[in-house]
Amino acid sequence: MAHYIRVYTTLLHMNFSLLLAYRGNFINSLISSLGWAIFSIVMVYLLTERAPVVYGWTRNDFFIFTGVYNVFVGIFHLLFSRNFGRFSEVIHFGYLDSLLIKPIDSQFLLSFWHIDYTSIFRIILGGVFTAYMLSLNNTPITFSLFILFLFLGCISLILLYSIWYIMVTLMIWFTNLSNLTGLLYDITSLARYPQDIFQKAPTVLFVILFPLTLVITLPVNVLLHRGSMQHIVFFVFISFALFVISRIFWQFALRFYTSASS
Amino acid sequence: MMYRLNFVMWRIRVVVQVLTVYFLWLAIFPEHGELFGYTQSSILTYTLGVVILTSFIFASRSGEIGEEINKGEISKYLVKPINYLLYQFARDMGDKVMNILFMLIEIMLIMIFLHPPFLIQSNPLLLLFTIFSVCIAIFINYCINVLLGFMGFWTPEVWAPRFIYFIIQNFFTGFLFPLDILPSGVTYGLSLLPFPYLLYFPLKIYLGQLSAFEILMGFTVSLLWCMGLFYLVHIFWLKGLRTYGAEGQ
Numbered sequence: 426m427a428h429y430i431r432v433y434t435t436l437l438h439m440n441f442s443l444l445l446a447y448r449g450n451f452i453n454s455l456i457s458s459l460g461w462a463i464f465s466i467v468m469v470y471l472l473t474e475r476a477p478v479v480y481g482w483t484r485n486d487f488f489i490f491t492g493v494y495n496v497f498v499g500i501f502h503l504l505f506s507r508n509f510g511r512f513s514e515v516i517h518f519g520y521l522d523s524l525l526i527k528p529i530d531s532q533f534l535l536s537f538w539h540i541d542y543t544s545i546f547r548i549i550l551g552g553v554f555t556a557y558m559l560s561l562n563n564t565p566i567t568f569s570l571f572i573l574f575l576f577l578g579c580i581s582l583i584l585l586y587s588i589w590y591i592m593v594t595l596m597i598w599f600t601n602l603s604n605l606t607g608l609l610y611d612i613t614s615l616a617r618y619p620q621d622i623f624q625k626a627p628t629v630l631f632v633i634l635f636p637l638t639l640v641i642t643l644p645v646n647v648l649l650h651r652g653s654m655q656h657i658v659f660f661v662f663i664s665f666a667l668f669v670i671s672r673i674f675w676q677f678a679l680r681f682y683t684s685a686s687s
Numbered sequence: 688m689m690y691r692l693n694f695v696m697w698r699i700r701v702v703v704q705v706l707t708v709y710f711l712w713l714a715i716f717p718e719h720g721e722l723f724g725y726t727q728s729s730i731l732t733y734t735l736g737v738v739i740l741t742s743f744i745f746a747s748r749s750g751e752i753g754e755e756i757n758k759g760e761i762s763k764y765l766v767k768p769i770n771y772l773l774y775q776f777a778r779d780m781g782d783k784v785m786n787i788l789f790m791l792i793e794i795m796l797i798m799i800f801l802h803p804p805f806l807i808q809s810n811p812l813l814l815l816f817t818i819f820s821v822c823i824a825i826f827i828n829y830c831i832n833v834l835l836g837f838m839g840f841w842t843p844e845v846w847a848p849r850f851i852y853f854i855i856q857n858f859f860t861g862f863l864f865p866l867d868i869l870p871s872g873v874t875y876g877l878s879l880l881p882f883p884y885l886l887y888f889p890l891k892i893y894l895g896q897l898s899a900f901e902i903l904m905g906f907t908v909s910l911l912w913c914m915g916l917f918y919l920v921h922i923f924w925l926k927g928l929r930t931y932g933a934e935g936q
Contacts (some may be wrong), residue, residue, distance in 0.1 A: 455846045476715045604696035611703040622714045
């Protein structure tokens with residue numbers, strides 16, 4: 426465990442140096458990151474101007490939901506997005522060879538090699554906005570509620586990471602599936618709205634998307650004192666189950682990795 | 688097999704993006720009555736219209752021009768007796784045909800599974816205007832793509848402006864929402880730019896929500912942009928060729 430912490434600390438320093446070296450990329454990423462955050466807030470403002478309650482969600486609830494979504498997505502982009510984005514390249518050009526021969530778990534290296542520091546600004550913006558809206562809403566937040574919210578946030582992160590990792594593992598067989606990460610971004614964006622929005626979706630579609638729709642909805646429901654224990658237990662179970670499946674599937678897929686004469 | 692899968696993934700992406708917005712509108716718009724000047728059926732028609740028009744307008748291979756310039760690959764076209772820009776346009780059209788075929792399948796599946804209240808425009812004049820505005824939109828998008836690609840003559844970093852254009856496509860073309868739900872001042876300001884004429888303007892014509900004057904003004908502005916962008920393409924093509932070094936060839 427200490428070994429992994431040391432390696433991750435080195436990766437943090439390495440990525441910070443890259444950030445300072447490529448300032449143009451930093452500016453582009455920052456504009457994009459903050460742009461999407463601001464757009465999501467403006468979108469909710471416009472939509473709820475004349476539709477103040479949607480399936481039991483008031484305008485302030487929507488704002489809190491959007492703030493939490495931005496924090497969550499910010500953390501996901503900070504830790505994982507760039508790594509998933511380069512999966513196709515790593516596998517297609519055989520760079521995976523150099524990771525497999527290292528005395529460290531390959532899934533760890535692939536998942537944590539790059540860190541997108543610009544997402545920190547999105548996290549701060551989302552966090553401040555959420556805190557502001559909670560105070561405006563007069564929502565009482567106890568310490569235990571906050572800890573439960575953080576716990577569910579971590580579970581959401583594990584769920585999303587596992588779904589992404591299972592999908593990108595398919596690139597071992599289909600190395601040129603560069604559009605797969607784009608598709609995953611679009612599917613993840615379903616979590617941008619409360620689960621109740623998708624009530625009218627066909628049952629098959631709703632069942633497939635159900636875990637994704639809970640990613641933000643469940644932690645926010647807990648924050649707004651509307652959490653269901655049944656959903657929480659199901660959510661924790663499915664997250665850990667998918668994480669275990671992602672590990673097993675990755676180890677299975679590596680048997681079929683054929684390199685690229687690196 | 689891999690490239691076909693990649694293509695299918697891209698089509699699924701378009702459908703997922705639109706379905707997300709579709710269910711959002713379904714939740715927000717009342718079944719009877721209006722919001723932002725739209726009924727539930729008109730906003731859902733708009734959303735599905737986005738799926739249809741995206742295949743016509745945004746399906747394009749001209750995004751690869753920047754990379755071809757950076758790698759020196761346009762040299763093989765320059766020595767041939769063909770017009771490179773016309774060739775790219777023809778290649779774009781071929782790509783659109785393939786996307787349209789898949790779009791028809793997607794629309795059929797959406798109709799079967801979701802039974803959306805799709806408005807059929809019966810006014811032949813409005814249909815004609817819609818088709819004409821789509822042709823203008825195809826040309827404008829092609830010119831913008833080509834201009835972004837021409838940055839490859841001067842810089843290897845062609846992805847950054849393309850990425851910014853992708854964000855503009857989502858926000859200002861009417862892809863995610865009709866632009867008239869924004870404050871009127873913002874909508875007016877956007878109407879002076881070329882982006883609303885890519886999706887928003889053709890769909891508003893189709894829905895019959897524009898007056899004759901607004902249609903005329905829209906065509907005037909969009910045609911002016913066509914001429915301006917065509918002129919810029921011509922100028923930058925000539926300037927770019929003077930600096931072209933065919934690196935990598």
